[in-house]
Amino acid sequence: DIQMTQSPSSLSASVGDRVTITCRASQSISSYLNWYQQKPGKAPKLLIYAASSLQSGVPSRFSGSGSGTDFTLTISSLQPEDFATYYCQQSYSTPRTFGQGTRLEIK
Amino acid sequence: QVQLVESGGGVVQPGGSLRLSCAASGFTFSSYGMHWVRQAPGKGLEWVAFIRFDGNNKYYADSVKGRFTISRDNSKNTLYLQMNSLRAEDTAVYYCAKGDYGSGHDYWGQGTLVTVSS
Numbered sequence: 693d694i695q696m697t698q699s700p701s702s703l704s705a706s707v708g709d710r711v712t713i714t715c716r717a718s719q720s721i722s723s724y725l726n727w728y729q730q731k732p733g734k735a736p737k738l739l740i741y742a743a744s745s746l747q748s749g750v751p752s753r754f755s756g757s758g759s760g761t762d763f764t765l766t767i768s769s770l771q772p773e774d775f776a777t778y779y780c781q782q783s784y785s786t787p788r789t790f791g792q793g794t795r796l797e798i799k
Numbered sequence: 800q801v802q803l804v805e806s807g808g809g810v811v812q813p814g815g816s817l818r819l820s821c822a823a824s825g826f827t828f829s830s831y832g833m834h835w836v837r838q839a840p841g842k843g844l845e846w847v848a849f850i851r852f853d854g855n856n857k858y859y860a861d862s863v864k865g866r867f868t869i870s871r872d873n874s875k876n877t878l879y880l881q882m883n884s885l886r887a888e889d890t891a892v893y894y895c896a897k898g899d900y901g902s903g904h905d906y907w908g909q910g911t912l913v914t915v916s917s
Contacts, residue, residue: 726902726903736907741903781903
């Protein structure tokens with residue numbers, strides 16, 4: 693199985709900050725990498741697919757990059773509604789493993 | 800608009816069975832692969848199973864293989880997860896999610912809670 697490792701596990705930041713979350717795969721997954729945002733009590737929401745493609749309706753302050761084994765999610769200017777937990781997921785092969793999550797908290 | 804609505808969750812004893820359903824609307828259900836993903840209380844996301852658009856290919860996480868069965872009825876626009884030999888560690892919110900080979904899960908249901916407890 694492909695292991696997905698996110699860092700950091702948690703992060704404190706302020707509104708307006710630029711934030712980067714990283715995700716590393718245990719083997720090459722090409723660009724089959726997705727990012728999700730989850731708020732408490734809600735289903736996850738797809739933000740980025742295929743490593744760098746912005747899902748329809750997602751604000752442009754979210755961006756993704758990377759290929760192979762190393763990927764990043766960047767939020768260019770944090771907004772109050774962005775405080776949530778973020779997960780990466782590989783869709784290269786089954787099982788479709790997720791990272792352990794990054795909890796983004798208000799500083 | 801796309802809607803996925805899960806049902807069938809509840810409390811079941813260890814060793815028991817439960818069948819979850821996911822009613823789909825707002826898209827051509829028979830054209831897309833579908834997944835089940837679960838989340839134990841306070842934990843991260845765990846992918847559970849995938850079924851191809853026509854039901855001919857199915858894949859499972861090792862943790863549920865041999866106990867859970869994913870299926871679909873394209874005439875009823877409904878996805879199922881039959882869960883047998885349930886264990887305490889199967890306690891989770893179960894989500895159905897749309898998504899094909901290589902793609903992300905672009906739509907999710909609201910989730911249904913399964914609690915395995917005596």
